[in-house]
Amino acid sequence: MQLRKVVLAMTVIVFVLSCGNDDGPGFELIPPQLLSDVVVEDEAALQAYLQTHFYNYEEFENPPADFDFQVVLDTIAGVNIDKRPLLQDVQSLTIEVSSEDFSLDDNETVPHTLYYLIAREGAGGMPTSADSTYIRYEGSLLNGTLFDATSDYTWQYLPFFLRGYSQAVSKFKVGDAIVENPDGTTEITNAGVGVVFIPSGLAYFNGSSNGIPSYSPLIFKITTGLYIPDTDYDGDGIPSILEDLNGDGDVTNDNTDAEREAAIRSPAFPNHLDPDDDEDGILTRDEIIIDAQGNITFPDDDNDGIPNYLDRDS
Template structure:
């Protein structure tokens, strides 16, 4: 029992590491990320040409006569992503988009998702499991995971809850495979579970999402806390306190919570403009407006 407990705890630890955000960027790092991106893409293309998706086992197998290589399978898609001035290609294989009930759209890169998954090194076969998805589904916020996940999950929808008695169960959720270059995963440094410069493969099941996730509960969806409009709320910090707006309860640092800078009381701080000298800047981003409307 002790050995089993240790194994389960170890697995849980690796699971947490599996999808954690990559925080290993180092200003002194002289690693050539652009060159590694080209190398990773070449490796991914070789893999996609030499393997196919086995529908009967929901797994990837070495290509055999009569089967369609992943690269030629119409279910394989790709997205071009620029991250830290480097261009990457993310490949994703859509087994099922998902049919949510109640109806929900695709998640954004800042929404929360309920998923089961397994992660693998890119190898000749589909058998080298690193992170086992055969556990209770877990919630993740897509701002706090590797970027391959942040973008990859936006191409799938959730399913429908069919729970009657017992554990929560879903059907018809999004299902597929993400082929992630190392630059959108753990980059050149890796982590305790993943070596540096390792492209990864994740088999994912998406069960549910929280649309318009609001991580700091300030009345503004995290995806909209993006004043510079680049689609990435992680790099927006209006008051320069090293806390991005999407997790900062006081975005402009004026001592009044963002949710309380709602002059018209409609629950949306983004449409309140009280400064005649700066009529296009909403109050919650304007440190000169310090009226608290909570009372």
């Protein structure tokens, strides 16, 4: 699964049109579709899928001795005509998406709904959308085409992945222990298992990657093994999730010193990747106080309501 920001740079599809010799080569720029239009199409497609497919819930409810706790999706038809549709098992999460997230100038903010199925609830803690998580996944299109998968668990810093994916993972608990098998291999016990169904506006939207066409809703089967609580990716002393200043669950759009970075022609770094969040030359770690128990205090020396680490004037 590629980083979202790489894919979002691909915002225009160019088609070469045949032209007469006098006209020279011609091009037609196809503008991106509106978020508000695509979300309706995606919701219809997801609803249709959830109504016509089921998962192997009977095995999860009464696990056979050799059950591997892997989700299997299938169509409700033939011998499976009486199966319970996914729509009865999924939960939903609605997230506001801005056209600016995809470098569009339509000034739209549109609610998008993703769906997630918890087939087995993990016995451990629950990561946030800004934590590093030890996870196994398989990604596919609604038609079943597989576009990505991991053969085993891998560490993912969730903000580096699709917004819908990272926010959905935060709804799953992880496992409770790492045990060693008689053959010397290890496994994570009681890991969370489930599926996530994501509209394109919470994925690649008008971009494409690894065989994923533009405007494609996506399915991810996931197994959540472990996570690092209070992940602090940039090492500035503040857990990444606390650098979500606007509270939308997405730390990639919180950048306190964006104007200053632009002024000095520096690359733009959101706060969760920036060890100096206000670009004042003093590291964030040196503008906060962390006690022996790990509690963080945010001094505000000039009492202007802005803590020192976000205030260039303090």
